[in-house]
Amino acid sequence: MILKANDPSAIQTACELLRKGEIVAFPTETVYGLGADALNPYAVAKIFEVKKRPRFDPIIVHVSDFFWVENLVKKVPPEVKIITEKLWPGPLTILFEKNEKIPDIVTAGLPTVGIRMPSHHIAKRLIESFGRPVAAPSANPFGYISPTKASHVYRLLGDKIPIILDGGDSVYGIESTVISIDEKKIRIHRFGAVTMEELSQFGEVVVATQEKGVASPGQLPYHYAPNKPLKIVDGPQGIKNPFSSYLAFTNPEIPVNSKYIKVLTKNGDLREAASNFFSYLIELDRDDVEVIYAERIPEVGLGRAMMERLRKAEKKSLYT
Numbered sequence: 497m498i499l500k501a502n503d504p505s506a507i508q509t510a511c512e513l514l515r516k517g518e519i520v521a522f523p524t525e526t527v528y529g530l531g532a533d534a535l536n537p538y539a540v541a542k543i544f545e546v547k548k549r550p551r552f553d554p555i556i557v558h559v560s561d562f563f564w565v566e567n568l569v570k571k572v573p574p575e576v577k578i579i580t581e582k583l584w585p586g587p588l589t590i591l592f593e594k595n596e597k598i599p600d601i602v603t604a605g606l607p608t609v610g611i612r613m614p615s616h617h618i619a620k621r622l623i624e625s626f627g628r629p630v631a632a633p634s635a636n637p638f639g640y641i642s643p644t645k646a647s648h649v650y651r652l653l654g655d656k657i658p659i660i661l662d663g664g665d666s667v668y669g670i671e672s673t674v675i676s677i678d679e680k681k682i683r684i685h686r687f688g689a690v691t692m693e694e695l696s697q698f699g700e701v702v703v704a705t706q707e708k709g710v711a712s713p714g715q716l717p718y719h720y721a722p723n724k725p726l727k728i729v730d731g732p733q734g735i736k737n738p739f740s741s742y743l744a745f746t747n748p749e750i751p752v753n754s755k756y757i758k759v760l761t762k763n764g765d766l767r768e769a770a771s772n773f774f775s776y777l778i779e780l781d782r783d784d785v786e787v788i789y790a791e792r793i794p795e796v797g798l799g800r801a802m803m804e805r806l807r808k809a810e811k812k813s814l815y816t
């Protein structure tokens with residue numbers, strides 16, 4: 497059932513369900529999340545069931561107050577304070593060494609927990625009213641594209657979850673950036689809505705997956721994929737199959753030989769492109785096409801996060 501989130505009784509209903517160990521879908525500024533009481537392992541187990549998510553993939557814990565970070569982790573490095581003062585609440589997840597309060601199922605047995613303080617007013621109100629941290633992955637079946645609209649959550653998981661709080665479209669449209677921080681470096685574990693360029697004002701930034709000897713658990717080679725195979729092309733000239741969808745980065749300059757076309761941004765604005773990215777991919781993932789072609793996106797700023805997801809989707813097409 498979809499409930500309009502600005503109706504105060506909707507947040508109440510959601511909190512009651514969370515207290516009973518149920519799961520609820522709610523909006524965040526990045527994508528919609530599927531939330532459960534982070535301190536209740538049975539509730540968190542339901543998230544894994546509903547998403548058909550493998551138990552080795554850790555879940556992000558959402559908080560509304562820094563108090564909870566101090567309460568749930570072994571230590572808060574001083575560098576973290578500097579970064580969170582600027583970027584929290586917002587689309588940034590930080591990995592910490594967890595303490596025993598976080599159930600192992602949340603972190604898939606890892607010693608670290610990813611914590612984020614979302615900025616979406618409904619997410620904030622929900623977590624505040626609930627009064628405890630909320631574990632939440634994106635509200636999609638495992639491996640599929642993340643939803644940025646309540647109607648997409650309904651289409652993907654509507655029959656498996658009691659309520660979906662509708663707070664409108666997610667403004668960023670792409671997931672949070674996942675980082676870890678030590679006194680020397682900021683490591684990016686997943687590209688996302690906070691760009692590498694923004695992070696570099698706080699120190700040296702490296703990509704964890706490209707570093708030797710640093711494990712990036714939870715980073716599977718394929719993820720974020722539509723059902724139909726996806727191929728990255730340099731433009732409409734790369735379209736070989738007309739029974740296809742085409743995700744253009746910007747207005748195509750030559751005719752597009754596909755059944756369905758979506759243009760991420762008319763004037764090359766990466767922010768606008770990111771906000772449309774997942775919802776357009778969901779709309780282009782249709783039964784009556786054989787392949788989705790996606791135009792290459794410039795790899796700067798938010799473009800890196802989008803290209804990372806397109807590459808993973810393309811890779812999955814090669815496996816299946």
Ligand code: TXA
Binds near residue numbers: 634673
């Ligand atoms: O924007 C977002 O981050 C959204 C909204 C709902 O907050 N959530 C989200 O969660 O994208 P999810 O579960 O779809 O992706 C979280 C990813 C995991 O797959 C994993 O790669 C990484 O974050 N992650 C979480 N905890 C981690 C940990 N302890 N160590 C390493 N990576 C972790």
Ligand code: MG
Binds near residue numbers: 634
């Ligand atoms: Mg996800």
